[in-house]
Amino acid sequence: METPENEVFRDSIGTINSEGKRSWVFPKKPSGRFYKYRSYVSYFLLAFLLSAPFIKVNGNQFLLFNVLERKFNIFGFPFWPQDFHLLVISMITGVVFVILFTVVFGRIFCGWICPQTIFLEMVFRKIEYWIDGDRGKQIRLDKQPWNAEKIRKRLLKWFIFFVISFIIANVFLAYLIGGDVLISYITGNPFDNISTLIALLIFTSVFYFVFAWFREQVCIIACPYGRLQGVLLDNKTINVAYDYKRGEREQGRSKFKKNEDREALGKGDCIDCKQCVVVCPTGIDIRNGTQLECVNCTACIDECDHIMESINLPKGLIRYASEDNIVKKKPFQLTARMKGYSAVLFILTGILIGMLFLRNDVEATILRLPGQLYQHKENNIISNVYTYKVINKTSEDIEDISYKILSHKGKIELVSHSNFIVPKRGLAEGTLFIEINASALKGDKDKLEIGVFSGDKLIETTITNFLGPRSYK
Secondary structure, three states: OOHHHHOOOOOOOOOOOOOOHHHOOOOOEEEEEEEEHHHHHHHHHHHHHHHHHOOOOOOOOOOEOOOOOEEEEEOOOOOOHHHHHHHHHHHHHHHHHHHHHHHOHHHHHHHHHHHHHHHHHHHHHEEEEEEHOOHHHHHHHHHHHOOHHHHHHHHHHHHHHHHHHOOOOHHHHHHOOOOHHHHHHHHOOOHHHHHHHHHHHHHHHHHHHHHHHHHHHHHHOOOHHHHHHHOOOOOOEEEEEOOOOOOOOOOOOOOOOOOOOOOHOOOOOOOOHHHHOOOOOOOOOOHHHOOOOOOOOOOHHHHHHHHHOOOOOOOEEEEHHHHHHHHHOOOOOOOHHHHHHHHHHHHHHHHHHHHHOOOOEEEEEEEOOOOOOOOHHHHHHEEEEEEEEEEEEEOOOEEEEEEEEOOOOOOEEEOOOEEEEOOOOOOEEEEEEEEHHHHOOOEEEEOOOOOEEEEEEEEEEEEEEEOHHHOOO
């Protein structure tokens, strides 16, 4: 007996044929309410992505990830290497949020928010539909010989793809080196910054390769999130799912016949039109269940709803649903695992918010100069030499900076000047001497509390060690 098509075990990805070669996907142009909503979300996110490196909040770039200079801005908040713990907490919070979101809603992030999907489906794919036509025309164009029409369409498409990839590479670079720096490079002579130009061309080539050729393989092969979902999903996770109970019934799928009562005959509502398959951007059959390649893009929902509406059957044969909802008709409810992730996320978010509010705008460090011993001066004065560093995380210069000892009687002398200025989003560093009378010391290694003042205003405190002779304990 021949095994029904929907029960064949699939042991390879949908974009690889029986010979192990790439099977190019020519998805039908999607349409419908979900596609319309996705388009609105995508346009908003595209506008945000393209403008974020050039938006300033209190003089700070809205988003900046300058790894080389170790400068990071998140939503206008600057993070320095000294704030690395905040960055780690932020990343852990983000990962827990993604895990919780996946446990509840499956891979919805991939279909609605992921930049890879947004650029591919809402930019490059739409240009392809405009130049090459819909699915049928694309297949015919691919098979036809290299005549004038095919060469013209291919060159036009490749040129536009390259231009868009170049724009994306520029924006990507703006996130790494800063929007202002990028604009200065663009308006200047490109050969004055050869290394930046080479990096820009490399990024352009990578983006062109991804969106012009690699495409859905990124989601299937390269993206670790697609693999992660396999251990996060369960029967209670809401996914784009095919209602096989309704679609198959006792007699399974069959072609549509006018005026027949399919439910009375035991036939499933699925008429095996395969429109959900041809519209899928990763080339899978959603009727085979939850699969690695599915990015929850909802194209199959829109297409199936359109077919059901045209043959006067209820919509929702393919819909957002969990396995328990399809089999047991159970409504969505929070599981113990979801509650656990929610509690962890709530705690991490609280910690992160608290740490952000407690973070100082100015950070100072004073460290003893390595390899230097204390000096014994006149009038029983003990002197130690230090290096200092003051970081200004604000968007304004901090003037008239000075140091004072708060825990002991003594004085601080800065080398070359008594007061200094810390520039906005910058740092000041130098050398200073701390002098304390030996009688005020409690041991050979005292903890000093030192205040950093801007004029008469205390803006930061720091702790350092002060060495003295053992005999003055």
